[in-house]
Amino acid sequence: MSDQELLEGLRAHDRKVVERVYELVRPGLIKYVRDNSGTRDEALDIIQEAMLVAYLHITGPDFALT
Known part of the structure; x- marks a missing residue:
C-alpha cells in the first residue's frame, strides 16, 4: 500500500x-523505546x-502529505 493510499484510508x-x-510502525517503535x-x-x-x-x-x- 502506498503512502497516498494509507493517507486516503485514514481520512x-x-x-x-x-x-x-x-x-508498520509498531516493531520499530518498540525497538526504539526498548533500546x-x-x-x-x-x-x-x-x-x-x-x-x-x-x-x-x-x-x-x-494536513498535506509532502
Whole structure:
C-alpha cells in the first residue's frame, strides 16, 4: 500500500488501514523505546498516543502529505 493510499484510508476512517499503519510502525517503535531503556508496555503506550495524534492531524482539514 502506498503512502497516498494509507493517507486516503485514514481520512476515510478505514479500520483496516489504521491497523495496517499500526502494524508498520509498531516493531520499530518498540525497538526504539526498548533500546533507550523503556519497557514494552511503555512503548505500546507511546505508540497508542502517537497514533491518536497522527490520526487527528491526518484527518484534519489542513494536513498535506509532502
